[in-house]
Amino acid sequence: MLAKILAALAMPVVVVTLVGAVLRLTDHTALPPLKLPATPSAHAAAVSRSRVATPGQIHACEGHMPSRFSGIAVQHSPANTLDDYHKTFGTKPQIVEFYNAFRQPFRAGEAWQAIDKGLVPFIQLNPRGVSEKQIAKGSWDEHLRNYAAALNAFGCTVILSFGHEMNGWWYPWGRLPPPRSGTSPAEFIAAWKHIHDVFANNGVNNVIWSWDPSHQYGQAGPGKIATAAGDWYPGPGYVDWIGLDGYLGYDRNGHAQNFREIFGYQLRDIRSFAPGKPVFLAETGVSRGPALASQVAELFSGVTAYHLTGLVWFDAKSSKHDYRLGSYKDVDGAYRQNLTGFVKK
Amino acid sequence: MRERFEESWALWSILAAQATLTLPWMWRTAAFNGEALYLNAAHQGWSHLLSYGDSFPGLPVMYPPIASALDSVGGLIAARLVSLLFMLGATAMVYLIGDRLFGRICGVLAALLFAVCGIVVHLGAAATFDPMALFLLVLALYAAVRMRDSGVRWLLVCPIALAAANAAKYPTLAWDPVIIGTIIFYGLSKGRAAAIVLAGSVAASTAALDIGILMLGGADLATGVLRNTIYPSAQAGVPSSSLSVLAHAVLMTGLIVLIAIGGVWASVVKRMPATATTFLVLLVLAALIAPIEQARVHQLTSLDQNMGFGLPFAALGAGYALGAWRQWLGWQRHWGKVIATTAAVITVIMMLIVGRVERVQFRGPGTVAAQTIASAIARYHKPQTYVLVDGSPRADQYNVPSVPPGRWLSSSDPEVETITHICDLKVSVIVLRTAGLSAADLADPQLTSLVRTMFTRKAFTGSGDHVTDVFVLNPGARACAG
Numbered sequence: 094m095l096a097k098i099l100a101a102l103a104m105p106v107v108v109v110t111l112v113g114a115v116l117r118l119t120d121h122t123a124l125p126p127l128k129l130p131a132t133p134s135a136h137a138a139a140v141s142r143s144r145v146a147t148p149g150q151i152h153a154c155e156g157h158m159p160s161r162f163s164g165i166a167v168q169h170s171p172a173n174t175l176d177d178y179h180k181t182f183g184t185k186p187q188i189v190e191f192y193n194a195f196r197q198p199f200r201a202g203e204a205w206q207a208i209d210k211g212l213v214p215f216i217q218l219n220p221r222g223v224s225e226k227q228i229a230k231g232s233w234d235e236h237l238r239n240y241a242a243a244l245n246a247f248g249c250t251v252i253l254s255f256g257h258e259m260n261g262w263w264y265p266w267g268r269l270p271p272p273r274s275g276t277s278p279a280e281f282i283a284a285w286k287h288i289h290d291v292f293a294n295n296g297v298n299n300v301i302w303s304w305d306p307s308h309q310y311g312q313a314g315p316g317k318i319a320t321a322a323g324d325w326y327p328g329p330g331y332v333d334w335i336g337l338d339g340y341l342g343y344d345r346n347g348h349a350q351n352f353r354e355i356f357g358y359q360l361r362d363i364r365s366f367a368p369g370k371p372v373f374l375a376e377t378g379v380s381r382g383p384a385l386a387s388q389v390a391e392l393f394s395g396v397t398a399y400h401l402t403g404l405v406w407f408d409a410k411s412s413k414h415d416y417r418l419g420s421y422k423d424v425d426g427a428y429r430q431n432l433t434g435f436v437k438k
Numbered sequence: 439m440r441e442r443f444e445e446s447w448a449l450w451s452i453l454a455a456q457a458t459l460t461l462p463w464m465w466r467t468a469a470f471n472g473e474a475l476y477l478n479a480a481h482q483g484w485s486h487l488l489s490y491g492d493s494f495p496g497l498p499v500m501y502p503p504i505a506s507a508l509d510s511v512g513g514l515i516a517a518r519l520v521s522l523l524f525m526l527g528a529t530a531m532v533y534l535i536g537d538r539l540f541g542r543i544c545g546v547l548a549a550l551l552f553a554v555c556g557i558v559v560h561l562g563a564a565a566t567f568d569p570m571a572l573f574l575l576v577l578a579l580y581a582a583v584r585m586r587d588s589g590v591r592w593l594l595v596c597p598i599a600l601a602a603a604n605a606a607k608y609p610t611l612a613w614d615p616v617i618i619g620t621i622i623f624y625g626l627s628k629g630r631a632a633a634i635v636l637a638g639s640v641a642a643s644t645a646a647l648d649i650g651i652l653m654l655g656g657a658d659l660a661t662g663v664l665r666n667t668i669y670p671s672a673q674a675g676v677p678s679s680s681l682s683v684l685a686h687a688v689l690m691t692g693l694i695v696l697i698a699i700g701g702v703w704a705s706v707v708k709r710m711p712a713t714a715t716t717f718l719v720l721l722v723l724a725a726l727i728a729p730i731e732q733a734r735v736h737q738l739t740s741l742d743q744n745m746g747f748g749l750p751f752a753a754l755g756a757g758y759a760l761g762a763w764r765q766w767l768g769w770q771r772h773w774g775k776v777i778a779t780t781a782a783v784i785t786v787i788m789m790l791i792v793g794r795v796e797r798v799q800f801r802g803p804g805t806v807a808a809q810t811i812a813s814a815i816a817r818y819h820k821p822q823t824y825v826l827v828d829g830s831p832r833a834d835q836y837n838v839p840s841v842p843p844g845r846w847l848s849s850s851d852p853e854v855e856t857i858t859h860i861c862d863l864k865v866s867v868i869v870l871r872t873a874g875l876s877a878a879d880l881a882d883p884q885l886t887s888l889v890r891t892m893f894t895r896k897a898f899t900g901s902g903d904h905v906t907d908v909f910v911l912n913p914g915a916r917a918c919a920g
Contacts, residue, residue: 094632100590101635105642108597112650121653125660170492172661202665263858270918273888316918 149211153187156213156250156301161396161437162403164188164215165418166376171214172206174408181419182429187436188252190215190375190405195223195255196236199243208249215252215303215375215405220266220284225256225276229283234291241295250299255285257305257375258338259325262317267325270316278324285327304332305375308339308359322359323366335363336375340407341388342414349384352395360399374404378416381424389427393435403436448546449533453526456553456562459790460525463563464518468808473565474836477517480506482843491658495666495740496567496607497651505565517565524569525562529553531576532750532757535583539624540758547782548757551694554789555753557746568743571607574599575617576750582617585636586625596621596640601647608666609744612731614644616724616751623717680733683741687729691745691752693788698722698755704762718755725752760785803833807899807906812837814897814908815867819845823866823911824859834869860888861918868893868909888918 116122163186167174171189179185189207193200193216200216207214220228227233244251256266259281269275285304292300306322313319326332339355356374363372374396379388396404406428407416415421418428469477476494479487480502490498508516532552536545552558561568581596600617603610618637625633652660699722705715728744760782767774815838819825824847827834831846847859859865868889893909900906 094629097590097593098632098635100593101639104593104597104639105646108643108646112646116650116653119654121656124649124653125655125657173492 154249162187164405165408166190168409192217195220218255225280225284229287237291252301254303254305258307261307301333303334305336335372338376342380371402373402378407380414386427393431459559460562471832474832492661497605501567521569522562524573528573528576536757544757544761547760548753552753567607574603582620597643600644608663626713683733694752694756701755701759721751721755818910820866825867826865827869828871870907
């Protein structure tokens with residue numbers, strides 16, 4: 094028995110020594126950073142907030158934003174993309190945007206990844222496969238109440254958008270080309286107001302409501318009609334920010350598009366029906382081409398010239414273009430150059 | 439010699455029964471999303487595998503390479519067979535532990551109850567992290583029990599097996615205190631100081647190994663551990679009420695846990711030493727860890743897999759209870775043993791019935807149905823076009839390796855511009871699922887209408903509300919704008 098006791102006393106020492114040696118040999122001498130995200134269960138906001146430790150995290154949690162901000166939209170884990178961003182540009186954005194299917198629960202994990210990095214989470218709630226009529230009628234109220242509870246439990250500020258680019262012809266939550274009917278502006282507005290009211294009735298007060306139309310308007314092809322943003326506006330009492338989606342690229346003649354061509358009309362329209370609301374670019378980027386450098390400069394200077402509050406770069410691939418940062422030297426170079434001095438405290 | 443033969447006869451019969459119950463599921467079901475993900479990830483190479491450090495529920499370089507190697511040699515069945523071997527090993531361990539703790543009859547009954555439980559049967563037919571982790575956890579428990587009376591050997595085995603179980607699947611960390619508790623409560627009869635020193639030694643060594651693995655794995659692994667243990671929300675499904683979670687748990691293992699609680703009562707009635715009763719309480723608590731935690735986070739996802747880790751403990755408690763009652767009844771009446779044996783048989787039959795009835799989440803789609811869908815996809819997919827799958831395409835991707843990984847789209851991916859792809863004729867095949875649990879983004883009436891205008895249904899499986907359709911782009915289909 095004595096031998097066993099001695100062995101028992103020696104074993105942890107031997108194990109620690111061996112493990113330590115392996116870690117030193119492989120240069121793994123520091124504990125990895127531990128992120129402690131919240132669960133969506135019914136913890137009080139105060140409990141969640143107590144997880145926020147550093148000044149940067151507190152700043153993000155309370156939703157403080159510079160007067161002009163930058164952000165990125167991501168397809169995958171915000172934490173990984175933000176790490177890559179930091180490696181490439183040596184700084185961090187102030188907002189990270191990600192997507193949340195309407196029928197899914199609140200993505201607390203991703204939201205906490207944002208807060209952990211000192212960023213405000215920006216969630217695009219996409220009602221794919223969900224009728225907005227049904228939302229307005231209250232068929233999704235139980236789900237909305239659960240979502241509201243999760244937002245309350247999260248406790249930190251969230252920028253929330255519903256049915257972005259609703260004025261285009263490509264999403265079922267907007268108008269669709271015939272023979273499909275899609276959603277009418279009245280149905281969209283009713284759904285938006287209903288969601289807003291359900292959240293308000295359930296005590297949600299940590300959401301910045303961002304209404305995000307597309308820059309497009311007019312007819313792009315048979316049946317492909319994008320309408321003026323104003324038709325879809327839920328009203329000043331239901332919207333805090335307005336985010337415009339649009340990208341600089343090339344028209345059919347190969348002409349490099351400028352800021353005014355892409356955003357000018359809708360910005361004028363928005364200023365007329367929503368004076369005083371902060372406006373920013375909620376999803377933007379520049380497709381690669383010969384005019385890349387000048388278009389990136391045009392994008393950033395356009396935000397300043399039109400007195401927008403910031404831009405969120407679509408750091409991902411779309412079906413036609415690759416807007417990712419950290420993948421192409423020319424894109425990174427142009428982005429880095431224009432980002433310098435862009436963010437205004 | 440005869441006794442040994444009898445012991446072997448009982449154990450081998452149980453293992454044969456377990457294999458008989460499990461084997462049909464290997465062929466009856468096709469790969470489900472989890473299996474397909476693990477196998478596909480490992481097939482794509484080591485560096486690709488490492489990128490799953492922040493999401494897999496266990497060390498990506500531990501179980502997946504083994505499963506994928508077997509998958510390469512003998513297909514999904516070979517990968518699942520190794521799971522069956524792990525589960526048979528776990529059953530044998532439960533028998534050996536029960537025999538050592540409470541006697542041979544209790545060991546047999548514990549192993550029998552464990553082997554026929556639906557969770558065990560289905561884990562044995564699933565190429566996932568769980569069977570390996572469960573085997574290692576039970577091996578650690580066996581070492582914890584052997585440690586009291588044997589030499590140094592089992593003292594060394596215990597922390598290694600426990601750390602390996604933790605690495606194989608992170609949620610097993612929740613049962614580490616139970617193993618340490620076993621060393622203490624079972625070892626107390628041989629001296630309090632020795633038991634505490636042994637337990638402390640195993641705890642410290644396991645912690646050192648776990649921390650070492652965590653540091654080697656880096657930030658991604660740390661995120662993966664958190665995401666799959668105390669942080670359940672990232673990939674979890676729609677929240678369920680605590681009551682619903684507990685109701686499912688009761689259906690799956692409630693009977694065994696109830697009998698194990700009866701074991702605690704029997705121990706009190708028999709005036710067993712307090713340490714023995716406490717140990718039986720520990721076994722019951724170990725069975726409750728997973729249901730309570732899942733109820734706390736309102737999640738049904740992975741409930742059955744996680745409950746599997748508590749099942750050996752509950753089975754041991756139940757084995758003790760049935761053995762104790764059998765003994766007591768035998769003393770009371772001359773036909774008491776007959777009644778006790780009948781009760782045990784009825785319990786086993788009820789476990790079998792529950793195992794057939796319960797809906798186990800990781801049960802894959804029927805093989806015939808999956809093959810129908812896979813053949814249609816393989817046949818109609820055109821090069822340079824996409825296959826759009828309603829919900830996750832992982833299982834279909836695994837079943838149709840001829841379609842390259844970059845040619846799969848999921849309608850639940852918010853960035854997939856479904857309409858654009860369809861309208862631009864970039865999608866040649868659409869798999870539309872109307873099952874209640876699917877993401878079912880394409881169930882949107884307008885999109886469904888578009889699919890039905892431009893595509894023709896070439897294959898389908900299922901009936902009623904659970905139908906999978908394969909739609910193929912019409913040869914003369916024109917882009918939407920036209």
